[in-house]
Amino acid sequence: QLGPRNKKRLPPGPKGLPILGHLHLLGKNPHRDLYRLARKHGPIMGLRLGFVPAVVVSSPAAAELVLKTHDLIFASRPTNEAALYIAYDQRDIAFGRYGPFWRDMRKLCTLKLLSNLKISQFQHMRRAEVGLLVTSLKRAAVSREAVDLSARVAELNGDMNFLMVFGKKYSTMEEKGFKDVIRESMEIVGKFNLADYFPYVGVLNLQGLHGKVKRLSKIFDGILEEIIDDHMKKKQQQEAADIVDTLMEIMESGIAGFDFDRRHVKAVLLDMIIAGMDTSSTALEWAMSELMKHPTVMKKLQQEVESVVGLDQMVEESHLDKLEYLDCVVKESMRLHPVAPLLIPHESMEDCELQGFFIPKRARVIMNVWAIGRDPDVWANPDSFAPERFVGSEIDLRGRHFELIPFGSGRRGCPGLQLGLTVVKLVLAQLVHCFDWELTDGMKAGEVDMAENFGLVTARAKPLVAVPICRLRKY
Numbered sequence: 001q002l003g004p005r006n007k008k009r010l011p012p013g014p015k016g017l018p019i020l021g022h023l024h025l026l027g028k029n030p031h032r033d034l035y036r037l038a039r040k041h042g043p044i045m046g047l048r049l050g051f052v053p054a055v056v057v058s059s060p061a062a063a064e065l066v067l068k069t070h071d072l073i074f075a076s077r078p079t080n081e082a083a084l085y086i087a088y089d090q091r092d093i094a095f096g097r098y099g100p101f102w103r104d105m106r107k108l109c110t111l112k113l114l115s116n117l118k119i120s121q122f123q124h125m126r127r128a129e130v131g132l133l134v135t136s137l138k139r140a141a142v143s144r145e146a147v148d149l150s151a152r153v154a155e156l157n158g159d160m161n162f163l164m165v166f167g168k169k170y171s172t173m174e175e176k177g178f179k180d181v182i183r184e185s186m187e188i189v190g191k192f193n194l195a196d197y198f199p200y201v202g203v204l205n206l207q208g209l210h211g212k213v214k215r216l217s218k219i220f221d222g223i224l225e226e227i228i229d230d231h232m233k234k235k236q237q238q239e240a241a242d243i244v245d246t247l248m249e250i251m252e253s254g255i256a257g258f259d260f261d262r263r264h265v266k267a268v269l270l271d272m273i274i275a276g277m278d279t280s281s282t283a284l285e286w287a288m289s290e291l292m293k294h295p296t297v298m299k300k301l302q303q304e305v306e307s308v309v310g311l312d313q314m315v316e317e318s319h320l321d322k323l324e325y326l327d328c329v330v331k332e333s334m335r336l337h338p339v340a341p342l343l344i345p346h347e348s349m350e351d352c353e354l355q356g357f358f359i360p361k362r363a364r365v366i367m368n369v370w371a372i373g374r375d376p377d378v379w380a381n382p383d384s385f386a387p388e389r390f391v392g393s394e395i396d397l398r399g400r401h402f403e404l405i406p407f408g409s410g411r412r413g414c415p416g417l418q419l420g421l422t423v424v425k426l427v428l429a430q431l432v433h434c435f436d437w438e439l440t441d442g443m444k445a446g447e448v449d450m451a452e453n454f455g456l457v458t459a460r461a462k463p464l465v466a467v468p469i470c471r472l473r474k475y
């Protein structure tokens, strides 16, 4: 426990309350609350959340210490009561504790499911799905109809994700209500649940969590079982291998080289849907919001895409590498609006020292990536949206530069980075290339509301609504 009993120097932090510790300091937007506290107490801050010691990391240098210098010590995840039920006893990748089994599962996921080869096998599918969205937006443009862009990109991302994982779109699945179950699960798993901070009183079930997660996990499991059975029946007729096929093949052939049965298949599937579900679309809606708020940036991006692609055709994935300003826009938007402002919590596996401070074993480590992206010691005018800051800059967002880590970094860094970035860039380039965008109800660019709704994925609080106007000559 972080307290005076421990003679070693613990990280500084605010004064806490008996029992609650510092939980009462965390409101609806904990990343903002923790940012303010860290400005006062420092980039390595000690807290106590209920009975659980916590460390909050809020600068690039401190993040490098945790995710690189001492990466092995911090490569685990804390107990998450909701994930225990939903994610098969935390046997999945995203919430799983570090160990030989987790390492095997993660390797399998990186090499077999999210490899560049696998991503490129689904390029045609992405092209077709983005094409469908553009066609439907064109119809809205003709009738000068406002569209809910947040919902449209979420639907597109959901369909692309389901096609890659299950081989069919959500809209054609019999298992209706699946998305609601996914969303509800994400909400519960990502929330600050009291059961995680008062493990010994967890049995009191203060928030009615147990009943809720048991119900969700049962529905989830039922749907996954059905999907797997379905795939086994149809195996002979399938052409392109979706992720269920690939996992079944791994299970049946025994090539995993470790104990890998149906439960593991389900745990990995769960990660693929939960982690891939709203992440790319949330990054997209934030980037589009910033572009609408900053019409000169939008214009400049449109000009770049036009100069590479031309006004006669749509953007292809092969164009993306040539779009340097697009890259700057995506980085700048993810700096200001990381999809997961606090990453997924890490946990220390042994006692250790960080910049002279003692961190006990089993401390919850909260990486405030949102604060790092706005650290005034690193970023000039941190709150302003200025993609130009990345022109000619070496900084990328792949986890090597700790001032910009919206995908995390190192052992626990996002294995879906390549896929996520491809989707974000392709769809963003397409939306600004094919259309101009007009705000509704005479709203001015500067008035675009940027309120957020904190969660495992932190999306816009209110949907982004705008009217598309066709730009291309041919389409």
Ligand code: HEM
Pocket (backbone or CB within 6 Å): 093, 094, 095, 106, 114, 271, 272, 273, 275, 276, 279, 280, 283, 339, 340, 343, 344, 345, 406, 407, 408, 409, 411, 412, 413, 414, 415, 416, 417, 419, 420, 421, 424
């Ligand atoms: C723009 C899109 C995405 C963003 C911003 C994003 C971001 C993140 C972040 C911040 C983490 C936590 C890193 C940490 O705790 O240190 C993470 C983990 C993870 N992501 Fe992503 N992600 C995206 C897309 C995807 C996609 C498309 C998939 C797969 C279909 C995916 C699969 C995962 C998995 C399995 C983990 C857990 C890794 C682990 O615990 O070892 N992500 N992602």
